[in-house]
Amino acid sequence: MSEERKLAVLRAIVEDYVETREPVGSRALVERHSLGVSPATIRNDMAALEDEGYIAQPHTSAGRVPTDKGYRMFVDRLSGVKPLSTAEKRAIQTLLDGAVDLDDVVGRTVRLLAQLTRQVAVVQYPSLSRSTVRHVELVALEGTRLLVILITNTGRVEQRIVPVVGEISEQTLAGLRTRLNLAVAGRRLADVSAVVADLPEQFGPDDRTLVRAVIVALEDSLDIEREERIVLAGTANLARSGPDFVQHIGPVLEAIEEHVVLLKLLTEMGDGAGGVGVLIGRETAHIGLQEASVVSSGYASQGEVVARLGVLGPTRMDYPNTMAAVRAVARYVSRILAS
Amino acid sequence: MSEERKLAVLRAIVEDYVETREPVGSRALVERHSLGVSPATIRNDMAALEDEGYIAQPHTSAGRVPTDKGYRMFVDRLSGVKPLSTAEKRAIQTLLDGAVDLDDVVGRTVRLLAQLTRQVAVVQYPSLSRSTVRHVELVALEGTRLLVILITNTGRVEQRIVPVVGEISEQTLAGLRTRLNLAVAGRRLADVSAVVADLPEQFGPDDRTLVRAVIVALEDSLDIEREERIVLAGTANLARSGPDFVQHIGPVLEAIEEHVVLLKLLTEMGDGAGGVGVLIGRETAHIGLQEASVVSSGYASQGEVVARLGVLGPTRMDYPNTMAAVRAVARYVSRILAS
């Protein structure tokens, strides 16, 4: 029994099952793929594959279905890289090139991914913890309100309004603005807290409450838990994945709404070959996503990986094409953010 | 045949059907509600109600199911106002009082509504077109970038970064800032464009390009089409609405993703009795929402209605409780935004 043919059989099973959504038998296999051997031979290979846990039968006398382990093998060793069609490449380019700011890039990207893959798309906002401060601005509004603005190197802008007691002199404000920017510009957001800790001491006792309030607002804007945001699109694609999947759609929708769950998945998964990572079925370690897979890739801003994007769909998905799309979009977004 | 009893029968049918999710027959009706008459009598009433189009039978020899028209009657004339439980009121209060800014209010509100009603919750952001300018701020960033910030009376903050040619003198900036605020503060956003139209002429030729760029950025931030945003939560509740509804979940998910559709529905529907508006089934005039209803209410900021919030669920929903929850939340949000 040739080991290579066994893997070829596994590949064929995955491909056929993904396409037809029905258990695939030995006869259909030899007919659709030119394997050059008889169904009986295939049956032996299948029995072996089943023993090794790559495929399973829903019931006796039914065809075989890939297991999570089978998909894993397929993804790791059996699927070639499918280049995108030029039409798809053009679509990516024209859609993303029109983006005007970070929100727009993220919004367009997630819709594009959903459309391209016909699955649920996920884009994580550039993580604040990895980005750096470009500029901090303070603006006195009418009366007793102060606007604190934080701009990061990824183009993200956060603002907070802090109420302050009494009028603020423009002079104090200018001093604080200068020292603040001197201290934090170029720093990683995670380091800001430490850097500004001793700032109040550099000011007179009258101004210290103000300085502290500003620092609190600043720290609030980079509160990482709160700001690790993700954006979704294409939820309706779940319903298109066939009636059998719609049965179990509830838990998936719940998992999707728990952005924390998705974030955890994304941040903890690594990139595999070609810069694309895949979690299959139970590998997600989340009930409700047992029948689902996640395909994702990191994307970069100015050469450094800042967040991830990808898609979520039924385990029975077209991995080669999905991975190709995710990779292409991730690369293109990186290119846009590089500027 | 008493007209009142006929309506009582309709009410009973709606209530039972909503609860059991099964067609309700004459016998079950007299058993569960003390109508004081025999099943045969009820049957006559039911026949009449069916003639008038309030109820229908899925098939002969099945019980009756309310039609859209039946639900409409129920909502308009048959459902009393259910006050919320004190536990629910407390939940609303404690959850919403912790909100720190507008985004937070909206986010908490939508999650709260979803949890309270066990349906899909929708909150429309305060419409920019109805709100007014509180303040405009200009900040020169390092080199050739200018940050334009717009703050509205609802607490919303929009910002744009505009590239400019050459250095900007702080003096020019101060002048522009002053005149700009003088012109637009307190104005409705819709009027801003007209008001600032002749502003460039008040400056020297050197500065006009700058002024025009700022104006463009400003107009961009209040581009109404783009900023009529809505936020959703509780999509997973759709799957909880029973297996029969899950079958038709696809079109509903699609409609939900088309935020434009929801916005149109919300903005075009009026408030009924008690300040809560309801669209039932086909009344939504949208394929895909034929089996769904929308319950919504306007909410106010400083006494003026600025946007709507509500929920979307199967036509077979508990209208009295849903309407009560929507109304209560809308009122509470209005109270928070009043400050």
Added chain:
DNA sequence: AACTGGCACTCCCGCGGTGTGAGTGCCAGG
């Protein structure tokens, strides 16, 4: 005139039986 009990009728739905066909495992022979 309104209500009621009785009765015939309809038709969905669940049940058991059945046969067909796809698919398998195994074996003996090339």
Added chain:
DNA sequence: CCTGGCACTCACACCGCGGGAGTGCCAGTT
């Protein structure tokens, strides 16, 4: 090591058949 053949297994579709819930109608009562 592959192949054709063969017996075996089972899901699934089809069918026929009550049971039962529900209806509509009518004649009788209040």
